[in-house]
Structures are given as structure tokens and as C-alpha cells.
Amino acid sequence: MTAHRGPEGGKVDPAVEAELDRLLVMRMVDLRIRYRELFRAKPPKAFGPDLLRRSIAHRIQERAYGGLSRENQRLLDQLVKAAQAKPNGRLELPRRIKPGSELVRTWNRRTFRVVVLEGGFAYEGRSYSSLSEIASEITGTKWNGPRFFGLRRSSDAVAGGSSHAG
Known part of the structure; x- marks a missing residue:
């Protein structure tokens, strides 16, 4: 979890960087507390320290720099529904055709x-x-x-x- 970057490789926020660095040395009990604060839910039991750190880091960066666009979130939601409808089926991403094509x-x-x-x-x-x-x-x-x-x-x-x- 090194070499953090801001949005689109842009400027980083020193406060965000400091919080990400603190995650590396947090004890498991503190990681679980921080997870609950950020996600307002208990961390999954299967999450070890590495997945907790990654999840927390992602949420911290998402809040600081922004998350997925609505379009991408909609696409992910569609893929999840398709996967749930046909668990062993093949998922296909919709093609995006540029104007002028x-x-x-x-x-x-x-x-x-x-x-x-x-x-x-x-x-x-x-x-x-x-x-x-x-x-x-x-x-x-x-x-x-x-x-x-x-x-x-x-x-x-x-x-x-x-x-x-x-």
C-alpha cells in the first residue's frame, strides 16, 4: 500500500496520505473499529488485516477524491444483477460506441x-x-x-x- 495517488494521478491530500500510512501499523482491533466507522457495518468475518486495510484505504480515498461515476456504478449494478440471475453464465460488458461511428x-x-x-x-x-x-x-x-x-x-x-x- 505505497505510492498513493490522487484522482487521475493528480495531487494528493497530505491528510489522506497520513491516514493511509497509519493503516499500515494499526492493530486488528483498531482496523475493525475504523471499518465500522467508515462503512457503518461490521467488517466481514473473513476479512483479515490485509483486506480490512485495503477496504478502509479505498473508502478513505473515495471520500477524499470521489468515487465511481453514476454511469460506472450503474454498469456494475447491471453486472451484479446479471451474475445473480445466471451465477455460472458469461458476463458481457456493453459496447460503448463513440459519436461519429x-x-x-x-x-x-x-x-x-x-x-x-x-x-x-x-x-x-x-x-x-x-x-x-x-x-x-x-x-x-x-x-x-x-x-x-x-x-x-x-x-x-x-x-x-x-x-x-x-
Whole structure:
């Protein structure tokens, strides 16, 4: 637990550094007390001194420098739910597509192009808030847009063509 860094490798707070250094020499009983203060819960029985120190250090730094963004917290929450629903299943992170990217999908021998915007998608000169709207417009039936454009795996092949992001 050495060479602490502030947010994004930036400046560090000397008070935070001093508290992190004190953790290295704290007795187990004091670590448990500090854990309870920071987490407002008893430390897990399985946590030895190393995990207690790491957990406490993380919480101290999180309070001083900030924690996860809402977006990342939401992503973690989704992954936890998926893991609980299928404990032995494969977890997949959603793809993040940068604005300006073009999604290309061939369907029924015709090629369709969608441009990713900051807050949605552009298709044939119109803006859409979701890929599912576009996929439904193209096919005339209800579709999962990310799956239609090849951004999510499907257990069975998508009928009618192929897709790729470009």
C-alpha cells in the first residue's frame, strides 16, 4: 500500500496520505473499529488485516477524491444483477460506441447505415433516440436494435443478413 495517488494521478491530500500510512501499523482491533466507522457495518468475518486495510484505504480515498461515476456504478449494478440471475453464465460488458461511428447492417440484400450521435442515432436524415426504433423501421417488425446491428451476441443467427460496426 505505497505510492498513493490522487484522482487521475493528480495531487494528493497530505491528510489522506497520513491516514493511509497509519493503516499500515494499526492493530486488528483498531482496523475493525475504523471499518465500522467508515462503512457503518461490521467488517466481514473473513476479512483479515490485509483486506480490512485495503477496504478502509479505498473508502478513505473515495471520500477524499470521489468515487465511481453514476454511469460506472450503474454498469456494475447491471453486472451484479446479471451474475445473480445466471451465477455460472458469461458476463458481457456493453459496447460503448463513440459519436461519429457508423453502424452498417445488410438486411434483405440492402445495406443500411446509421451514424452514432452524442445523444442518439441518425438514419436517413432523421434523429432517433434508440437503435431499436431504427431496426423496427427497417424491418417493419419489433427488433432489439443493438442485436440487429450486431452489438450484442445472439444465441441464434440473425435471419436475413449480416452486420458489422464500422
